[in-house]
Amino acid sequence: MLESIIRGRIVKIESKDYYVLCEKNHVYRCSLRGKFKNVLRHKKDKLLTLDIASIGDWVDFNKISTEVGVIEEIEERKNYLSRKALKARGSLKRGERLEQIIASNIDNLFIVTSVKLPNFNNRFLDRVIVSAESSKINVNIVINKIDLDERNIYKEWEQLYTDIGYNVFIISAVNGKGLDKVKDSLKNKVNIFWGQSGVGKSTILNSMFPNLEFDVGEISEFSQKGMHTTVTGEMREVEKNTFIIDTPGIRGIDPYGIKEEDLGHYFIEFIPYLYDCKFNTCTHTHEPGCAVVNAVEDCKISIERYESYLSLLETIEDDMIY
Numbered sequence: 001m002l003e004s005i006i007r008g009r010i011v012k013i014e015s016k017d018y019y020v021l022c023e024k025n026h027v028y029r030c031s032l033r034g035k036f037k038n039v040l041r042h043k044k045d046k047l048l049t050l051d052i053a054s055i056g057d058w059v060d061f062n063k064i065s066t067e068v069g070v071i072e073e074i075e076e077r078k079n080y081l082s083r084k085a086l087k088a089r090g091s092l093k094r095g096e097r098l099e100q101i102i103a104s105n106i107d108n109l110f111i112v113t114s115v116k117l118p119n120f121n122n123r124f125l126d127r128v129i130v131s132a133e134s135s136k137i138n139v140n141i142v143i144n145k146i147d148l149d150e151r152n153i154y155k156e157w158e159q160l161y162t163d164i165g166y167n168v169f170i171i172s173a174v175n176g177k178g179l180d181k182v183k184d185s186l187k188n189k190v191n192i193f194w195g196q197s198g199v200g201k202s203t204i205l206n207s208m209f210p211n212l213e214f215d216v217g218e219i220s221e222f223s224q225k226g227m228h229t230t231v232t233g234e235m236r237e238v239e240k241n242t243f244i245i246d247t248p249g250i251r252g253i254d255p256y257g258i259k260e261e262d263l264g265h266y267f268i269e270f271i272p273y274l275y276d277c278k279f280n281t282c283t284h285t286h287e288p289g290c291a292v293v294n295a296v297e298d299c300k301i302s303i304e305r306y307e308s309y310l311s312l313l314e315t316i317e318d319d320m321i322y
């Protein structure tokens, strides 16, 4: 049989099936060659594998039929969003973790939060920001469900993150407030929506593009432990050349591949101070002459952000490097 290689982009992954959208707008269900797997050897020679391909990857695949193909090459990524994979039972050493790629070749990340149900969680938000900054991904912050915010608690958070330099969108997906601005910033880009379960990612996308029909959870469902309404990430083209990716909610996030000495660089408002610390190995905790700590004391860096920094610093541990 004649081989026919086609280029396309992975738009959805379901267990071992990779759905690839080719430039002629047709989707093929592809499998992945074994060489694209990340292998972690467990005790007793058990293996844990994680696939390397992700949503957003440009790939070359070999067309086998009008519906099916095999992925032969994955193109180099412009960037990608990742986190540490959940702890594997029996992994070689404590703390060693694989990298789980969420999506690749992203122009815009929208970190979705809500003021209530679930409550706004700035620690969580800061961890996601660190993941994105370490991958050089453009960060936008969405604060959703302001229809439930009787005491306007969103205002202080909006101020904090705007002062740092981030785009902050204040919205309500149920009454449509603020959605126009979000929609305007998506054009001609690959946009990913990421955040905790139940904050309203799918609802926001459906409100902006009513024909999409992403799955949305019931109020009673998402508060139950372990409940995720969206179970697999998915990329859709919503207008010519404008893509959005809905993702399953996350319960926790450990950014991958971050060294203690680099962490300060991913808190972007710390950067102007980093080179004024007395020691160039400063971790901005206990060292004398620390310019970051001084800036916190002078209220130039918010105490909330500094506490997020400290909590992340404590949880940085070894990654598996391949």
Ligand SMILES: Nc1nc2c(ncn2[C@@H]2O[C@H](COP(=O)(O)OP(=O)(O)OP(=O)(O)O)[C@@H](O)[C@H]2O)c(=O)[nH]1
Binding pocket: 144, 145, 146, 147, 148, 171, 172, 173, 174, 175, 195, 196, 197, 198, 199, 200, 201, 202, 203, 204, 215, 216, 217, 218, 219, 222, 227, 228, 229, 230, 231, 247, 248, 249, 250
């Ligand atoms: N009051 C209010 N409820 C909202 C708003 N946006 C979403 N919801 C509700 O929040 C619940 C969860 O919404 P989803 O869109 O499924 O949340 P998700 O972030 O996609 O959740 P996962 O797919 O589990 O990650 C649903 O019951 C929505 O109706 C909002 O702006 N205001």
Ligand SMILES: [Mg+2]
Binding pocket: 201, 202, 203, 215, 216, 229, 230, 246, 247, 248, 249
């Ligand atoms: Mg969802």
Ligand SMILES: [Zn+2]
Binding pocket: 277, 278, 282, 283, 284, 285, 287, 289, 290, 291, 292, 293
């Ligand atoms: Zn310092």
